[in-house]
Amino acid sequence: GESVGLHLPTLSVQEGDNSIINCAYSNSASDYFIWYKQESGKGPQFIIDIRSNMDKRQGQRVTVLLNKTVKHLSLQIAATQPGDSAVYFCAENFLNNAGNMLTFGGGTRLMVKP
Amino acid sequence: DAMVIQNPRYQVTQFGKPVTLSCSQTLNHNVMYWYQQKSSQAPKLLFHYYDKDFNNEADTPDNFQSRRPNTSFCFLDIRSPGLGDAAMYLCATSRDPRRDTQYFGPGTRLTVL
Numbered sequence: 001g002e003s004v005g006l007h008l009p010t011l012s013v014q015e016g017d018n019s020i021i022n023c024a025y026s027n028s029a030s031d032y033f034i035w036y037k038q039e040s041g042k043g044p045q046f047i048i049d050i051r052s053n054m055d056k057r058q059g060q061r062v063t064v065l066l067n068k069t070v071k072h073l074s075l076q077i078a079a080t081q082p083g084d085s086a087v088y089f090c091a092e093n094f095l096n097n098a099g100n101m102l103t104f105g106g107g108t109r110l111m112v113k114p
Numbered sequence: 115d116a117m118v119i120q121n122p123r124y125q126v127t128q129f130g131k132p133v134t135l136s137c138s139q140t141l142n143h144n145v146m147y148w149y150q151q152k153s154s155q156a157p158k159l160l161f162h163y164y165d166k167d168f169n170n171e172a173d174t175p176d177n178f179q180s181r182r183p184n185t186s187f188c189f190l191d192i193r194s195p196g197l198g199d200a201a202m203y204l205c206a207t208s209r210d211p212r213r214d215t216q217y218f219g220p221g222t223r224l225t226v227l
Contacts, residue, residue, distance in 0.1 A: 008154050034215060034216075036218075041221075041223070042220055042221065043118075043120075043204050043206075043218035043219050043220045043221045044157065044204070044218045045218070046215055046216075046217065049215060089156055089157075095212055101159075102147075102159070102216055104156035104157055105156065106155075106156055107154075107155075107156055
């Protein structure tokens with residue numbers, strides 16, 4: 001379902017440190033998960049995805065971990081840079097009669113301090 | 115290099131005055147989506163087209179309509195915008211509606227006066 005909120009949780013990290021952004025998803029039938037990065041005034045940008053038959057996937061400087069037992073997803077960013085400052089959304093994807101449903105989590109704002 | 119293009123990037127309209135937002139894609143994807151995103155909130159799906167088949171979300175107001183004249187283009191029509199319709203409107207595409215990555219355009223910021 002839709003996440004509603006006036007205030008996004010914020011993670012503040014020092015440049016060069018690692019960042020971990022967490023997400024709890026809602027539907028145990030979800031079988032595909034995506035992390036998006038959204039910079040101010042722009043559309044969401046695909047970062048990395050993972051299917052439910054995996055529990056870890058690595059990209060360039062990013063790693064996604066999936067724990068289906070507790071319905072938890074995390075995004076790890078190594079050596080965080082100022083350009084990583086953005087809002088990060090996890091999205092879960094499950095199939096219903098209307099086709100795929102991409103449901104977004106509430107988002108986390110990442111602020112990188114130089 | 116643009117893949118999902120939205121025009122205009124910023125749109126100002128008056129209360130009750132119909133407005134149309136456009137989206138085009140160069141990916142030849144079968145599915146096109148429209149989302150509404152309000153400040154500090156996650157995108158909310160309004161509807162999507164799978165080829166010519168229109169799929170409306172149950173809670174999308176009748177004030178919002180969509181047209182897809184061909185594979186490349188999709189339009190969002192707001193028949194009588196209210197102040198509460200001010201938001202960022204995002205278009206997205208995917209090859210297939212099943213477990214496929216959606217690619218988003220830059221969005222159109224709608225202001226209602």
